[in-house]
Amino acid sequence: MKSPIVGMGELSQAAPALGNKVKNLAVLAGAGVRVPRGFGITFDVYTETTSGLLPAMHRAREVSSTSSDLAKRLHDIVVSAPFSQTEAVMEGLDVHVPGASYFAVRSSGAPVINGSVAAEDSAALSLAGQYESYLLVPKENVPQAILWCYASLFAERSLDRFKVLGDGSYLGSRMSVLVQEMFVADLCAVVMTRDPVEGGDNFGMEVSYGACEALVSGMVQGDLYLLSRTSGALLTAELGSKTSRIDHEPLVSAAADNKIVTPLSEEQRACYAATQGLITEIYRLGMHIERIFGSTQDIELVVADGEIVVTQSRPITATN
Amino acid sequence: MPVKTISGDTWRVGCHGNGPATGPVVIVRSQEDLGKVKEGDILVANQTDVNYTAQMLLAAAVVTVEGGRYSHAATFSRENGITCLIGAVGAMDELKDGDIVTVDTSDRTIKVESEEEE
Numbered sequence: 235m236k237s238p239i240v241g242m243g244e245l246s247q248a249a250p251a252l253g254n255k256v257k258n259l260a261v262l263a264g265a266g267v268r269v270p271r272g273f274g275i276t277f278d279v280y281t282e283t284t285s286g287l288l289p290a291m292h293r294a295r296e297v298s299s300t301s302s303d304l305a306k307r308l309h310d311i312v313v314s315a316p317f318s319q320t321e322a323v324m325e326g327l328d329v330h331v332p333g334a335s336y337f338a339v340r341s342s343g344a345p346v347i348n349g350s351v352a353a354e355d356s357a358a359l360s361l362a363g364q365y366e367s368y369l370l371v372p373k374e375n376v377p378q379a380i381l382w383c384y385a386s387l388f389a390e391r392s393l394d395r396f397k398v399l400g401d402g403s404y405l406g407s408r409m410s411v412l413v414q415e416m417f418v419a420d421l422c423a424v425v426m427t428r429d430p431v432e433g434g435d436n437f438g439m440e441v442s443y444g445a446c447e448a449l450v451s452g453m454v455q456g457d458l459y460l461l462s463r464t465s466g467a468l469l470t471a472e473l474g475s476k477t478s479r480i481d482h483e484p485l486v487s488a489a490a491d492n493k494i495v496t497p498l499s500e501e502q503r504a505c506y507a508a509t510q511g512l513i514t515e516i517y518r519l520g521m522h523i524e525r526i527f528g529s530t531q532d533i534e535l536v537v538a539d540g541e542i543v544v545t546q547s548r549p550i551t552a553t554n
Numbered sequence: 555m556p557v558k559t560i561s562g563d564t565w566r567v568g569c570h571g572n573g574p575a576t577g578p579v580v581i582v583r584s585q586e587d588l589g590k591v592k593e594g595d596i597l598v599a600n601q602t603d604v605n606y607t608a609q610m611l612l613a614a615a616v617v618t619v620e621g622g623r624y625s626h627a628a629t630f631s632r633e634n635g636i637t638c639l640i641g642a643v644g645a646m647d648e649l650k651d652g653d654i655v656t657v658d659t660s661d662r663t664i665k666v667e668s669e670e671e672e
Contacts, residue, residue, distance in 0.1 A: 363603065363604045363626060364604055391604050391605050391607075394608065395604075395607060395608070424622075424624040426624060429623075430632055431567055431568070431569065431570075431623055431628070431632065432567070438623065438624070440622045440623055440624045449622060449624065449625065450624075450625065450626060451601060451603060451621075451625065451626060452601035452602065452603075452618055452620050452621025452622070452625030452626050452627050452628075452640065453601055453620055453621070454620060454621075454622075455564060455566070455620060455621055455622040455625075455640070455641045456622045456624075458566065458622060458623055472566070474564070474622055474641070475564055475620065475641065475643070477620070532624075551629075551632075551633050
């Protein structure tokens with residue numbers, strides 16, 4: 235097996251061994267955009283870790299009558315897998331992310347559906363949120379969190395969506411994992427370099443307080459800004475509800491929900507979360523990222539200690 | 555003429571879909587309610603996540619009380635051409651299961667065509 239750990243700087247060359255989510259961030263890092271320091275763990279590590287489990291996984295499918303039943307069995311099989319890369323991962327943390335104490339451990343799945351592999355966050359298939367990410371993971375728990383990511387391939391929602399009870403080929407799905415330095419977000423934004431809702435030539439962004447999860451999950455409504463794609467002029471600003479923010483406490487177990495939801499004050503809700511300066515900065519960065527990839531992008535970013543850090547970029551999947 | 559029309563300042567378009575969508579309301583307060591959703595229903599929820607996708611695909615329209623233009627509900631609706639309003643504060647209180655409504659993204663309203671008997 236080639237090196238199972240691939241640092242951000244080397245990632246673009248290793249792209250086929252990792253998912254699109256990882257590859258896109260690597261491309262950005264290579265182009266000088268600020269992304270969290272980190273490394274990818276190749277699909278080969280998943281295969282090595284789970285290949286011995288496949289007979290048991292197939293047997294579990296044969297004896298399960300519901301997705302829920304099968305999900306429980308597969309979870310138990312996968313999380314107890316012997317993980318041979320613990321040392322390599324711990325070394326990767328020291329080499330690629332020196333000085334960091336907490337990490338984001340993110341799944342990048344390549345599900346097999348009806349016998350063929352689908353790439354996560356490809357233009358054709360949205361797997362946004364399909365597989366788990368673990369945030370604020372203490373260093374010593376990172377290897378365990380990688381197994382939790384693997385197990386999330388077989389969560390009930392995926393077994394249902396991909397009709398795994400009737401399609402055993404899904405058990406050949408694979409996963410690469412991205413381990414990143416964790417940033418504690420003061421502000422978060424979801425950016426669409428071409429707003430897909432109205433079909434005009436607008437640049438859109440939704441901004442709120444705390445971690446991006448609040449925006450993506452729809453727990454809160456962020457402030458919405460639409461700008462001219464050509465000039466960057468602000469066309470529309472609509473105040474969002476911003477009822478609360480999400481932060482995290484250190485994650486110690488996969489079952490524990492480490493989200494902290496804090497209601498926001500009337501003052502915070504009544505004013506816009508972003509300054510005009512920040513809006514302009516995000517617009518310029520977004521258009522820069524679009525030029526790097528050569529296509530319109532759906533970007534998640536955080537503002538931490540006054541600095542913009544891009545945590546995800548993918549093609550916009552569909553327009554209205 | 556509709557019985558009543560509801561809307562609000564925070565109501566936004568998640569996806570125009572195939573235009574105004576009419577059908578019976580089904581209120582989904584938690585995942586346990588997902589089993590109530592049938593083809594052609596108007597799915598009304600606080601927010602949605604990946605666990606809601608099968609039922610969203612059945613629905614004629616999706617309405618969420620929370621969430622913004624780039625939330626899961628809006629994005630999934632857009633990817634699948636489902637009419638969707640988000641940030642529809644008040645929709646859960648004003649509507650009840652079985653009300654026949656039209657979700658209209660052109661003016662960000664829900665028009666109640668007929669109310670289910672209590």
